[in-house]
Amino acid sequence: MTNTPKVAVVILNWNGIKYLREFLPSVMASTWPNLDIIVGDNGSTDGSVDFLKQNFPTVQIIQNDQNYGFTGGYNKVLEKVNSDYFILLNSDVEVPAGWIEPVIELMEGDKMIAAAAPKIRSFAEKDHFEHAGAAGGFIDVFGYPFCRGRMFYEIELDKGQYQQSDEVFWATGAAMFVRSEYWVAAGGFDDRFFAHMEEIDLCWRLKNMGYKVMYCAQSEVYHVGGGTLNTENPFKTFLNFRNNLLLLKNNLSFWRATLIISIRFWMDLLAIVRFLNEGKRKDAWAVSRAHQNFIGHIFKGGGPKTKRSNLPDLKGMYRRSIVWDFFMKKKRTFDALNPKDFY
The missing domain is CATH 3.90.550.10 (Spore Coat Polysaccharide Biosynthesis Protein SpsA; Chain A)
Structure with missing residues (x-):
């Protein structure tokens, strides 16, 4: 250089x-x-x-x-x-x-x-x-x-x-x-x-x-990792679930976001059930609060406004469900995934 x-x-x-x-x-x-x-x-x-x-x-x-x-x-x-x-x-x-x-x-x-x-x-x-x-x-x-x-x-x-x-x-x-x-x-x-x-x-x-x-x-x-919020912190659970929904709303087209977020609400319900079965009531409540907070943000709007390219770069997106492949198909490492299933 x-x-x-x-x-x-x-x-x-x-x-x-x-x-x-x-x-x-x-x-x-x-x-x-x-x-x-x-x-x-x-x-x-x-x-x-x-x-x-x-x-x-x-x-x-x-x-x-x-x-x-x-x-x-x-x-x-x-x-x-x-x-x-x-x-x-x-x-x-x-x-x-x-x-x-x-x-x-x-x-x-x-x-x-x-x-x-x-x-x-x-x-x-x-x-x-x-x-x-x-x-x-x-x-x-x-x-x-x-x-x-x-x-x-x-x-x-x-x-x-x-x-x-x-x-x-x-x-x-x-x-x-x-x-x-x-x-x-x-x-x-x-x-x-x-x-x-x-x-x-x-x-x-x-x-x-x-x-x-x-x-x-x-x-x-x-x-080191976990320096500010450890992995068992219910506030971290709230942020992860709420922010993941904001992520989808921010970056997908309206109709695609509506479809995917609707599916995610049902998938998150399974997470609530899992937390309750594990005795993690605060985490279960955190997921519920994340949904409520996200719904409030739908009507408030906000977030950075950027101009979307006619050729967005989707390289690195997996076309399948990583949850299904990891937990049901037991694909536990990245190398176990089929490269053809990525954009």
Whole structure:
């Protein structure tokens, strides 16, 4: 690359001083030559800002006046960042020194690539993929997301089976590279999501605009995961179910969304029954509240407005039900799926 693009690593922090202490030094050791490292603070009360000023004086700090969630927080911070590329990086991610170079080189090679992500491995088990992103994100015809290397609760050992960089459906928000001009064109994150699946929504909007989303196998990072909301949190259950319905409404045509969301309501009813059978009454109630909240959003409208391309890019969408294939057909790894069943 003759002119080195400017890259901004932007870490959104909310009371995450322990993660900044542990993982920010690895980010500071990044070797990309034209780099800004920025922490956007979402109204922390744990002394994070003072800690950064005292220990990392070269890190830029952009402060929000309160916690606007993952979506609102990043939207507000990135309005104040001037760079060719944004890297949205979770605070609980360890990175090797040369993690940025392969991804930017990939994106610079094709102007139609709007977003990309490296391989996401587990910080606790570094030979395994990590739940949030693994080796690239996909989605099925009913809106259920899954990854190469992680299908539902099955997480694969990384044996080099996904070493080919390729187009995917979504890039994880744990370490998302996005071309800044396309971030602006897509309207950033949908504030209504607050957290969870917002990156899938953004990627789907970008693909509806005709752009590509990529997985870069030549870069890998190590993610702790569950740093803000653990997997058993009913609020996370609420966000996942509500946001998944918003995802469908935002990105499908009206009639297609009406059909798929109607089917999803019945599928979610089965999830409520499963939660009740497992004694997880708060999670069952969270699914019900998600439906009620979503119905309210139907009449409120809102969300970023983007112009849909005549040639949307559906690469990475699975034409079948991943729920059926995983639970009924026992297809537990990505390699078990038929490549012909993908767009």
